[in-house]
């Protein structure tokens with residue numbers, strides 16, 4: 001039978017299982033579509049305002065996006081996707097599994113196998129259940145004024161709580177990629193009030209069941225004292241905060257290095273610490289980009305984009321892109337695979353770019369190529385030096 005017939009059979013099985021309440025879950029994989037970052041889609045039943053819906057989790061390389069649809073809408077989507085975008089689909093039901101595999105040759109196979117009785121999943125769309133960091137029983141969220149003592153998120157802290165979960169969502173995919181050992185060591189440079197440091201420790205310790213050692217580095221003594229007290233209250237033995245500057249921290253042995261919104265060149269100091277420590281994962285969200293902006297302004301080099309940079313706002317944006325672009329190149333020089341993407345909506349903050357470096361191998365060729373690109377960029381934009389370049393001595 002060809003793909004279309006098998007796909008129709010698969011869709012009919014899915015519709016049946018939704019009707020007779022034997023549907024448990026549907027997964028789509030082996031993606032060959034146009035979206036480079038999409039990997040899988042997972043579909044489950046939910047109740048929204050007491051109406052049955054299907055919740056689709058689009059699993060991308062670095063984040064998950066969830067959208068809800070009616071049964072009919074999803075049936076239409078499956079008809080479009082099966083055989084073109086996705087080549088494998090699995091339907092899990094209470095008493096059997098159906099596996100559809102579609103081959104580039106145009107052939108398809110559909111296998112059904114019985115399984116031991118499964119329960120139908122609960123349909124409650126309890127947000128807390130879907131969150132990696134639930135708000136219940138978390139003393140640190142109470143101490144940080146995110147929740148009340150009963151675990152209810154304060155109205156004015158909803159955004160912060162969502163942001164914390166979104167951040168953990170992103171990190172969870174990245175951590176899956178590097179597969180750290182049990183005794184994972186994390187440094188959070190410029191940890192501030194520690195919202196994200198606490199949540200990451202909680203996730204590593206209580207969700208992944210690792211034995212993490214997480215250190216927040218912060219030069220404000222009041223914040224360090226506050227965070228250490230909250231960590232102690234929470235019984236988070238592996239989490240501590242140290243007063244000091246990023247450039248003075250001894251990061252040796254750090255597996256995961258994080259710096260979120262550390263000002264200007266403090267982000268470079270943090271990346272350098274990660275490179276020195278040969279961390280498996282370096283994650284930074286840069287803040288302001290003054291060092292490179294000053295140099296672009298000072299030299300006023302005429303180039304193809306001068307018509308843009310004569311406007312202050314575009315100069316600002318360009319300084320941001322050039323600074324972060326060169327940061328990614330320096331990471332690549334040291335063998336890191338890099339990704340740069342927006343991690344929160346710009347409704348929360350315009351400083352929403354995340355640079356991620358995952359340790360890989362460096363070769364003479366890749367180093368020479370990265371170096372050449374850095375030199376070109378500096379020449380083009382009239383930059384004498386990039387702070388990270390100086391730190392690393394390349």
Ligand SMILES: C[S@@+](CC[C@H](N)C(=O)[O-])C[C@H]1O[C@@H](n2cnc3c(N)ncnc32)[C@H](O)[C@@H]1O
Nearest residue numbers: 190191192218219244245246260261262263266
């Ligand atoms: C904008 S806050 C971000 C806090 C936290 N990372 C977050 O995203 O919620 C930046 C923090 O980094 C600290 N900081 C900036 N530069 C630093 C440096 N060179 N060494 C240590 N701490 C630094 C500041 O005191 C501030 O608390």
